[in-house]
Amino acid sequence: MSKTEFSPDPKIKELYPEEFESGNDLNGLGETEARPASPFFWHPAGKNPFIELTQYVGGQFFAAAETFAELGSQDPEKIGPKSVEQAPEKIEKSPEAWTKEIEEFVLANEGDVVGFTDLDPMFVFDSYEIDQPRLVMIGVQQDYENVKHAPASFENQTASVEMAKQYNRGLRVARRLSNHLRAQGYSAKPYGGPFASALNMVPAAIAAGLGELGKHGSLINRTLGANFRLAAVATDAPFDTYKPDVFGADDFCTNCQICVKACPPDAISDEKQMVRGVEKWYVDFDACIPYIKETIGCGICITVCPWSRPQVGPNLLKKMLKKRGEEV
Numbered sequence: 001m002s003k004t005e006f007s008p009d010p011k012i013k014e015l016y017p018e019e020f021e022s023g024n025d026l027n028g029l030g031e032t033e034a035r036p037a038s039p040f041f042w043h044p045a046g047k048n049p050f051i052e053l054t055q056y057v058g059g060q061f062f063a064a065a066e067t068f069a070e071l072g073s074q075d076p077e078k079i080g081p082k083s084v085e086q087a088p089e090k091i092e093k094s095p096e097a098w099t100k101e102i103e104e105f106v107l108a109n110e111g112d113v114v115g116f117t118d119l120d121p122m123f124v125f126d127s128y129e130i131d132q133p134r135l136v137m138i139g140v141q142q143d144y145e146n147v148k149h150a151p152a153s154f155e156n157q158t159a160s161v162e163m164a165k166q167y168n169r170g171l172r173v174a175r176r177l178s179n180h181l182r183a184q185g186y187s188a189k190p191y192g193g194p195f196a197s198a199l200n201m202v203p204a205a206i207a208a209g210l211g212e213l214g215k216h217g218s219l220i221n222r223t224l225g226a227n228f229r230l231a232a233v234a235t236d237a238p239f240d241t242y243k244p245d246v247f248g249a250d251d252f253c254t255n256c257q258i259c260v261k262a263c264p265p266d267a268i269s270d271e272k273q274m275v276r277g278v279e280k281w282y283v284d285f286d287a288c289i290p291y292i293k294e295t296i297g298c299g300i301c302i303t304v305c306p307w308s309r310p311q312v313g314p315n316l317l318k319k320m321l322k323k324r325g326e327e328v
Contacts, residue, residue, distance in 0.1 A: 006264040008290035015053040023050060023285030027275065034277030036126045041289060042196040047127060057293040064296045066157040070164035071194075078168045080175030080190070083182065090185035098239040105180055106138055111173040112228065113139040113221060115208030116241045119234065123207075128198035132187050132234035134241070136177060137201070137208035139221060139228045140170045142302075144310055147227060150303045151295035159303075160296040163229070167193045170231030177233050188235040201230045209242035212249040216259040216268055216301035217283035220249040222317050225307035248320025249307060253281065259301040265291040268301060 020026055026038050026049065039047040041054055048054055062068050073079060093101070099116060106114040115137045124130050146162035171192030181188035191199045202219055205211065210230075211221035218226045222245060260268045267287035272279045283301075292298050307313045321327065 003262055004264050006291055006294075008265065008287075009293065011056065012053065012290045012293070015050075015056055017049045017052075020049065023289065026050070027282075027285055029273060029275055029282060031276050032274060034122065036122055036124055037200050037276065038126050039128070040196070041285070042194055043125070044195075047125075053289070057289060060293050060296055061160075064152070064154060064157050064160060067152070067160040067164055067296055070161055070168055073168065078172070079192075080172035081179060083175070083190075084179045086182040086187060087185040093238075095238050095240045098237050102136055102177065102181075102237070102239055105177055106136070106173060109173050109176045110140065110169050111138045112141045112224060113210055115205065115210045116239050117204060117208035118241055120204075120207065123200050123204040124198055125196070125200055130189075130198050130234050132189060132236050134235055134237065134239065135199075135204050135208060136233040136235065136239075137205045137210055138170055138173050138177075138231040138233070139205070139210055139219075139224060140166050140173065140231070141224045141228045142166045144227055144308065147299055147303050147308075150297075150299035151291075152297060152299075153295065157296060159299050163194075163297055163299060166229045167231075170229050174231040174233050178235075181233070181235050181237050184237075186235055186237045188233055188237070191232040191234065193229060193231070199232055199234065201232055204232065205230055206244055209245045211245060212247070213281055214249060214259075214305065214307070215253040215256065215270075215281045216263075216305060217281060218302055218305075220253075220305070220307045221245075222247045222249075223314075225309070225313040226302045226305040227308035247317065247326075248324060252307075252316065252320060256306065258304050258306060262300055262304045264300070267291070 045051045103114050117135050119133050147159050150159035152160035174190035178188040178190040211219040214220040220226050260270050265287040267284040273282040275282050
């Protein structure tokens with residue numbers, strides 16, 4: 001994919017709140033002390049200081065009729081069932097049995113990968129609360145034949161429609177699982193994207209064993225690459241937890257330049273940055289958001305990522321595991 005020249009819409013900066021010269025300040029770029037992430041671009045009014053910018057950029061999504069038909073849908077067939085009442089008595093099972101049951105349920109109900117972790121306060125956006133102590137993290141794969149058309153345009157919305165469909169699929173899985181747990185007496189709340197709520201999904205998914213953070217700011221899973229979307233269920237069901245899955249993606253990203261070179265607004269840093277007390281890969285908010293606005297969601301970095309390509313990702317996994325002396 002050849003890199004295109006890009007000039008950001010000057011109105012973007014005009015819509016920044018007075019207290020922020022940069023969205024990176026809100027995200028904690030350069031901060032050395034650990035803290036939860038602040039509500040940001042996809043959060044609602046009252047929580048999000050960039051709400052005017054969010055509404056302006058979101059207008060592109062709403063104007064893209066094919067994309068919005070998915071992204072704005074309230075159809076239970078697309079986004080899953082409404083919440084059922086929690087049963088008054090809990091059905092007791094061992095953590096091992098719950099883990100097996102939940103994993104099988106997710107995979108039988110449109111999920112592609114699943115992981116488990118305890119809730120860390122750092123997974124919860126500042127000024128929000130999550131009452132349940134554990135998280136089920138869910139991944140749903142995008143159709144590469146659709147997302148390879150990224151970035152989308154009003155003339156060809158294939159990539160953004162695929163993104164919206166998979167966010168909806170993730171929410172369907174989470175809502176079904178939540179109801180499954182509530183029917184057995186457990187507290188459960190589903191979370192889906194892209195509109196953010198209390199749960200900061202990427203660090204939670206890393207803790208739950210769904211992959212490593214890529215240079216492009218998205219998760220890289222050992223089987224799905226970066227070509228997937230996240231959903232989650234917070235619950236008090238007593239399952240076992242998983243460990244982070246380190247298989248070599250971070251090492252690969254250190255030397256790979258593909259997403260850096262392909263990003264039209266140059267939003268992807270070639271080096272890790274200090275963000276809220278953690279050295280990590282980071283995508284420049286001020287550069288990324290204007291291009292997302294112009295392209296109904298962009299997605300170039302995920303598309304060009306070698307881990308996402310069906311003919312490349314599996315071979316990369318074998319290579320990295322062999323380098324580590326591990327079995328596939």
